[in-house]
Amino acid sequence: MSDDLERRLARLEAREAVLATFNSYLYFLDIGYPDELVQLFEPDAVLHLVNFPPGTMRDRDLHGHDEIARLYVDHTTHEPRIHGGHHSANVAVHVAPDGSSAELSAYFLTTGPGVAGAQGGQYQLRLRPDGARWRIREMNIISGWGWRPSAEASTRTTEPVPATTAWREGRPVVW
Numbered sequence: 001m002s003d004d005l006e007r008r009l010a011r012l013e014a015r016e017a018v019l020a021t022f023n024s025y026l027y028f029l030d031i032g033y034p035d036e037l038v039q040l041f042e043p044d045a046v047l048h049l050v051n052f053p054p055g056t057m058r059d060r061d062l063h064g065h066d067e068i069a070r071l072y073v074d075h076t077t078h079e080p081r082i083h084g085g086h087h088s089a090n091v092a093v094h095v096a097p098d099g100s101s102a103e104l105s106a107y108f109l110t111t112g113p114g115v116a117g118a119q120g121g122q123y124q125l126r127l128r129p130d131g132a133r134w135r136i137r138e139m140n141i142i143s144g145w146g147w148r149p150s151a152e153a154s155t156r157t158t159e160p161v162p163a164t165t166a167w168r169e170g171r172p173v174v175w
Contacts, residue, residue, distance in 0.1 A: 007097070014095045014134070018102045018127055021134045022091070023172050030085030031163050031170040034072035038065050041136045042128065047071070054119050054143035082170055083160030086110050088123070102127045102134065119146030 021040055028037035041047070047062040049071075062068045091106040104125040111118050121144035127134045163170040 007099075010099055011095045011097070014099050014102060014129065015093050017129075017132070017134050018093050018095065018104055019091070020172070021127060021136065022088070022104055022106070022123075022125065025136070026086050026088060027170065027172040029072065031082065032076045032078055032080040033171065034069065034076045036171075037072050038069045041065060041068055041139075042130070045136055046138045048138070048140045049143075050140060051121075051143040052141065054121075054146050078160070080163035080169060081160040082163060082166055099129065101137075117146060117148035120144060 025037060025040050028034070028040070044064050045068065047068050048059070049062070050059050051057050052060065062071055087109045088106040089109070091104065093102060093104045095102045104123070104127065106123045107120065108123055109118060109120040121142045122140075124140040124142070125136050126138040128137050
C-alpha cells in the first residue's frame with residue numbers, strides 16, 4: 001500500500017473513532033451514565049458553556065474531570081433510562097493531516113420533560129487520540145435558541161423506559 005493511501009486510511013479510521021467518541025457522549029449524557037461520560041474527556045479538559053443554563057446569557061468554563069463531572073452528575077437525577085434527549089445533525093469532522101488532533105462541530109436539539117419544550121444550539125469539540133480512542137480536549141456547548149409550549153399543550157404521551165430494557169443498557173455499540 002502506498003504511503004498516501006495509508007495516511008488517507010488512517011485519517012478515515014480516526015474520523016470514525018472521533019464520531020464514536022461524540023456518539024458515546026450523547027448516549028451517556030441522555031441515558032444517564034455520567035461517570036462513563038466524563039471519561040471521554042482528557043483529565044485536564046476544558047468545557048465551555050455558552051448561554052447556560054439556556055436563556056440566561058451566562059457563560060462559564062469547567063476545568064478538568066472533577067468540575068466537568070459535577071455538571072453531569074447534577075443533571076443525572078434518575079436511574080439510567082431511555083427518554084427525551086439530545087439529537088445531533090450536520091456533524092462535520094476534520095482530522096489533522098498528521099492525525100494528531102481533530103475538530104468536530106454539530107448542531108443539537110434537546111427535547112424532553114426536563115426541557116419542557118425544545119432547545120438547541122451547537123457543539124464544537126477539539127479532540128486528541130489516546131491509544132485506539134479519541135478524547136475530548138476542549139468543548140463548547142452553545143445554547144442558541146429554545147421555546148416552551150403553553151401549559152395547556154404540555155401533555156406527556158409516555159413515561160421514560162428503564163435503560164435495562166435496551167441492549168447494552170442503552171450504551172452505544174462499541175466501535
